[in-house]
Amino acid sequence: MPEFTDLLFYAFAGLTLLCGFLCVANPLSRNPVTSAMFLVLTIISMAGLFVLLHAFFLAAVQVLVYAGAVMVLFLFVIMLLNIKEEERRKMNIAAVGVGAVAVATLAGILVRALWHATPLATTATVEGSTRTLGRILFTRYLLPFEVLSVLLLVAMVGVILLSRKELK
Amino acid sequence: MTPGLHHYLIVSALLFSLGVFGVVSRRSLLVIYMSLELMLNAANLALVAFSQFNNNLDGQVMVFFIITVAAAEVAVGLALIVALYRKRRSAHVEDLTSLKY
Numbered sequence: 541m542p543e544f545t546d547l548l549f550y551a552f553a554g555l556t557l558l559c560g561f562l563c564v565a566n567p568l569s570r571n572p573v574t575s576a577m578f579l580v581l582t583i584i585s586m587a588g589l590f591v592l593l594h595a596f597f598l599a600a601v602q603v604l605v606y607a608g609a610v611m612v613l614f615l616f617v618i619m620l621l622n623i624k625e626e627e628r629r630k631m632n633i634a635a636v637g638v639g640a641v642a643v644a645t646l647a648g649i650l651v652r653a654l655w656h657a658t659p660l661a662t663t664a665t666v667e668g669s670t671r672t673l674g675r676i677l678f679t680r681y682l683l684p685f686e687v688l689s690v691l692l693l694v695a696m697v698g699v700i701l702l703s704r705k706e707l708k
Numbered sequence: 709m710t711p712g713l714h715h716y717l718i719v720s721a722l723l724f725s726l727g728v729f730g731v732v733s734r735r736s737l738l739v740i741y742m743s744l745e746l747m748l749n750a751a752n753l754a755l756v757a758f759s760q761f762n763n764n765l766d767g768q769v770m771v772f773f774i775i776t777v778a779a780a781e782v783a784v785g786l787a788l789i790v791a792l793y794r795k796r797r798s799a800h801v802e803d804l805t806s807l808k809y
Binding site: 543546549550553556557560561563564565572575576579582583586589590592593594595597598601602605606609610613614617618620621631635636639640642643644646647650651654655657665666668672673676677681684688691692694695696698699702703 | 709710714719726729733736749763764771775784793
């Protein structure tokens, strides 16, 4: 008799992979907005996997930052550029086929290697709550944390420079 | 079967492969960018799983950093795409081949 959390794992994993596939290769629609929506679903079901791994803070950050901020930025740019061209162009079937074979080989090698690996004996006990993660972030990882704030500042300045009217 | 570390890693590997497939098969710059996000997320999942099953929080801190860097990267990348579109009137990789020949 499988436990409820085990069933949840299989549900979230299946949902993640299904929505990821529909994001990159949707057979019904080649509209970027559809891809973006399925990417949001992928990210949200991955947050469910994070909860199953007891990474509660990261699950919240995943939904807030990825599904909230990043995807809104994506949708904003899609709407701004009004991209519809990919629907009109025909795809190069041979190139896509060769790509699919190469990627399937990569996936096969990875899955086969992982399937035969001996699993770790330890069971999951560590809990990534806000308190524990915040403590480790502001003690051992204080310097990378501050460097990251500089990186965000640099990115902001770069974006402002790039989005000026005329690029020098 | 109770999901162990390798179950999570298999999901992560398949998700990464899907991202690679998106990069090689799609021709729109924005969808390629979304596939890159998918690959980053697959790496995040693997890191969280390793962190959990090794009883070590360092992996989750790493994921936190990756999410922040990815957000900065998305902002810069989308600004680049908008700037390109303004110059070329296209966000299609087949139209952006001026460095090819």
